Amino acid sequence: MADLVYRVVMHDIKKKIINNEYPEMRLPDERSLSEQYQVSRSSMKRALGLLAQQGIIFKKRGSGTFINPLYLKNQSLFKYEGSNLGITDSFKMPGKKQSIELLDYQVVKTDEELKQDLFLKDSDFVYKIKRLRLLDDQPFLIETGYIPIKIAPELTPDILKSSLFNYLEDTQGKTVTRSFLTITVEPSNLDDQAKLMLAPNEPVGIMSGIFFLDDGTPFEVSNMRIHYKYMKYNTFVNLSQE
Amino acid sequence: MADLVYRVVMHDIKKKIINNEYPEMRLPDERSLSEQYQVSRSSMKRALGLLAQQGIIFKKRGSGTFINPLYLKNQSLFKYEGSNLGITDSFKMPGKKQSIELLDYQVVKTDEELKQDLFLKDSDFVYKIKRLRLLDDQPFLIETGYIPIKIAPELTPDILKSSLFNYLEDTQGKTVTRSFLTITVEPSNLDDQAKLMLAPNEPVGIMSGIFFLDDGTPFEVSNMRIHYKYMKYNTFVNLSQE
DNA sequence: TAGTGGTCTAGACCACCCT
DNA sequence: GGGTGGTCTAGACCACTAA
Numbered sequence: 001m002a003d004l005v006y007r008v009v010m011h012d013i014k015k016k017i018i019n020n021e022y023p024e025m026r027l028p029d030e031r032s033l034s035e036q037y038q039v040s041r042s043s044m045k046r047a048l049g050l051l052a053q054q055g056i057i058f059k060k061r062g063s064g065t066f067i068n069p070l071y072l073k074n075q076s077l078f079k080y081e082g083s084n085l086g087i088t089d090s091f092k093m094p095g096k097k098q099s100i101e102l103l104d105y106q107v108v109k110t111d112e113e114l115k116q117d118l119f120l121k122d123s124d125f126v127y128k129i130k131r132l133r134l135l136d137d138q139p140f141l142i143e144t145g146y147i148p149i150k151i152a153p154e155l156t157p158d159i160l161k162s163s164l165f166n167y168l169e170d171t172q173g174k175t176v177t178r179s180f181l182t183i184t185v186e187p188s189n190l191d192d193q194a195k196l197m198l199a200p201n202e203p204v205g206i207m208s209g210i211f212f213l214d215d216g217t218p219f220e221v222s223n224m225r226i227h228y229k230y231m232k233y234n235t236f237v238n239l240s241q242e
Numbered sequence: 243m244a245d246l247v248y249r250v251v252m253h254d255i256k257k258k259i260i261n262n263e264y265p266e267m268r269l270p271d272e273r274s275l276s277e278q279y280q281v282s283r284s285s286m287k288r289a290l291g292l293l294a295q296q297g298i299i300f301k302k303r304g305s306g307t308f309i310n311p312l313y314l315k316n317q318s319l320f321k322y323e324g325s326n327l328g329i330t331d332s333f334k335m336p337g338k339k340q341s342i343e344l345l346d347y348q349v350v351k352t353d354e355e356l357k358q359d360l361f362l363k364d365s366d367f368v369y370k371i372k373r374l375r376l377l378d379d380q381p382f383l384i385e386t387g388y389i390p391i392k393i394a395p396e397l398t399p400d401i402l403k404s405s406l407f408n409y410l411e412d413t414q415g416k417t418v419t420r421s422f423l424t425i426t427v428e429p430s431n432l433d434d435q436a437k438l439m440l441a442p443n444e445p446v447g448i449m450s451g452i453f454f455l456d457d458g459t460p461f462e463v464s465n466m467r468i469h470y471k472y473m474k475y476n477t478f479v480n481l482s483q484e
Numbered sequence: 485t486a487g488t489g490g491t492c493t494a495g496a497c498c499a500c501c502c503t
Numbered sequence: 504g505g506g507t508g509g510t511c512t513a514g515a516c517c518a519c520t521a522a
Contacts, residue, residue, distance in 0.1 A: 005492065029507055040493045045508085055420060058458030061508045062501035066458050069361045070422075099299030119311045177481045178297060180312075185427050185447040185470040203470070205427040216300030216308055228427040228445065235477060239419045247511065271488055282512045287489085303489045304520035 009037050010047040015066055017056060027057065055236050098133045100161050103142075104130035107149065117210055118148050118218045125149045129160060132195055139196050140230040146221040151213075164220070165211075174213045176220075181209035183233060184223075185228040196227045205231030243309040251279050259298060259309055269299065269307040297478050338377045342403050345384075346372035349391065359452055360390050360460045366402075367391045371402060373436055381438050382472040388463045393455075406462070416455045421453035425475060427468075438469045446475030 013033075016022065027033065027048075048065060051057045058066045108128045110120050118126065126146045129130040133141040145164075147155070152168065159167050168174045184206045188198045196204070208223040255275075269275065269290075276286045290307060293299045298313045310420065350370045352362050360368065375383040382481045387406075389397070394410065401409050410416045426448045430440045438446070450465040 004490090031507085042494085043492060048508095055422070058454075058456075059508065060457050060501085061499070062506080064501095064507060068454075068458055070359065070452070070460065073358050073361075116315050117312065119315070148471075149486090150494095160308070179479045180297070181477050181479065182445075183376065183425055183447050183473075183475040183477070185468075185473045187443050187445060187470070201429050201443045203427050203429060205425075205447075213301050214300075216303075216310055218312065224303075226427075228429070231427045233425040233475075235423050235425070239423045246509090273488085282514095284513085285511060290489095301489065302520085303518070304487080306488060306520095454515090 005039050005043045006046040006050070009039060009044065009136075010050050012037075013047065014051060014056065014232075017071070020072070024065060025067045025069060027067070029064060055238065097137075099134045099137070101134065102129075102130040102157055102160050103132055104128065105157055105160065110146075114146055114221060117221050118146065120148055127155060131160060135230070140227040142192065142195055142225040144223045147219065151217065151219055154164060168219070169184075174215075174219075176211050177214040178212040179209055181207050183207050192225055196225075198227065203228045205233075207233070247281050247285045248288040248292070251281060251286065254279075255289065256293060256298065259313070261292070262314070264309060267309045267311060269309070270482075271306060295480060297480065316386075339446065341376045341379070343374040343376065343381075344371075344399055344402050345374055346370065347399055347402065352388075356388055356463060359463050360388065362390055369397060373402060377472070382469040383481065383483050384437055384467045386465045389461065393459065393461055410455075410461070416457075416461075417453050418453050419456040420454040421451055423449050434467055438467075445470045447475075 013027070028036070030041055030044050030048065033048075034041045037044065040093050048057065050060065052059050056068055056071045058068060060066065069228075107125050110118070110122075110124055110126050114120070114126060115122070115124075120126070126148050129143075129145045129147065131143045131145070132139050133143060147164070149155075152164075152172075154171075156237060165176045168176065185208055186204055188196070188200070188202055188204050192198055192204050193200060193202075198204070204228040206224065207226065209221075210218050211220045211222060213219050253267070270278070272283055272290065273473075275290075276283045279286065290299065290301065294301050300308045300310060300312055302308065325347060348370050349367050352360070352364075352366055352368055356362070356368060357364070357366075360366075362368070368390050371385075371387045371389065373385045373387075374381050375385060377382045389406070391397075394406075394414075410418065423481050428446055428448055430438070430442070430444055430446050434440055434446050435444075440446070447468040447470055448466065449468065451463075452460050453462045453464060455461045
């Protein structure tokens with residue numbers, strides 16, 4: 001992590017919360033905290049604002065700043081903090097071996113919808129990539145992705161056996177930081193049943209959407225069909241800051 | 243909406259983006275914008291920051307601020323902005339009549355898990371409420387909720403025929419602004435099939451989690467089993483601000 | 485090197501809660 | 504009325520990008 005003031009303060013306060021150094025479940029007021037940490041009140045507000053955004057504290061105008069008891073009691077609920085973008089990361093379960101099988105790999109013309117979603121011109125081509133993901137040799141996800149050629153011109157089947165996100169970050173310094181996802185549910189089709197080893201009455205979860213690079217470029221349109229037992233999406237919604 | 247500087251500026255810029263008043267897909271630099279709107283650069287940053295958080299613009303240090311082309315091309319993707327907390331709201335589909343059938347309603351003792359999630363004492367009781375929700379007389383959701391008595395002591399079966407969230411807001415000025423949700427998928431059980439009119443091979447989506455009041459009080463533990471055709475969760479994930 | 489967004493500060497004043 | 508978080512400002516300096 002960078003040594004930005006607000007990040008340092010944020011992490012320190014977070015640590016103190018976890019270590020139960022505020023047993024009254026309440027933080028000192030912002031002005032005292034600024035004093036303690038020798039930072040401006042603005043920086044302190046920024047740090048506290050981030051913690052509030054993560055659901056770790058609640059700020060109540062006129063009353064004070066309070067620790068979310070559930071954060072201490074049940075930290076597992078919070079473990080997905082900011083890591084529910086990448087399926088890649090989300091499915092990196094500890095102690096499980098992840099592998100990828102390349103099912104299909106071709107270059108195709110874009111149709112209207114793709115053109116719009118990936119913001120392409122008529123002349124642009126995209127990779128169509130279909131992959132099967134496994135955890136400990138158990139298939140759990142069929143992924144169909146479309147990626148503009150011009151974003152990753154050097155793509156080879158070999159690369160596709162591991163994480164595309166990591167590849168992009170390592171080779172081009174580009175990071176995937178945003179996505180729009182739509183989550184739905186469907187009965188499994190014959191292809192699902194065969195590839196994911198599902199019984200006919202067993203369903204799949206579907207996550208489809210668009211991933212963006214940090215400069216705003218749409219990077220991939222993806223459709224994921226997920227074995228229902230592996231389908232688990234955690235989300236923390238916070239409307240208070242709108 | 244309040245007449246806060248940063249909100250006014252934010253909404254105005256948003257309007258201009260929608261009206262295509264920045265055809266170069268790029269905003270003026272922050273300093274010029276501050277000048278234009280006669281606000282401080284900090285306030286302008288705040289306004290732009292919110293737009294970035296919503297995925298409407300991308301800020302690129304050293305380069306400028308750019309409009310997300312997809313926001314213009316495909317605004318339907320963005321329509322769930324900040325409204326995916328409440329199932330209540332999420333399912334308020336235009337032109338459809340929502341109704342609620344009360345299936346079960348009792349006061350029970352808390353078990354260990356509930357006690358933890360709702361942050362209760364041994365002596366506390368909760369309502370157990372089971373409701374069926376319908377859209378145009380089509381059942382689509384079975385909802386089982388647990389609510390501490392002390393939060394809503396006046397609850398009656400009659401109230402439960404409409405939105406609890408609205409009831410709380412209207413009567414006690416309390417708003418539900420946060421939630422932790424876990425989304426999973428399951429084959430339908432016999433109860434689902436009967437109540438939601440599902441065939442045996444048709445699945446349900448499950449959303450379960452905890453809803454909080456804006457002061458941090460856990461308000462409800464809820465489990466929702468959703469007809470798969472009605473199950474649609476849109477989410478915008480943005481890791482760049484972490 | 486000029487232009488742009490990011491960080492940080494110090495301080496004024498407002499809005500809300502509680503006693 | 505005293506304490507707390509929220510808004511807003513003006514300005515300094517830093518970090519990155521692109522020509």
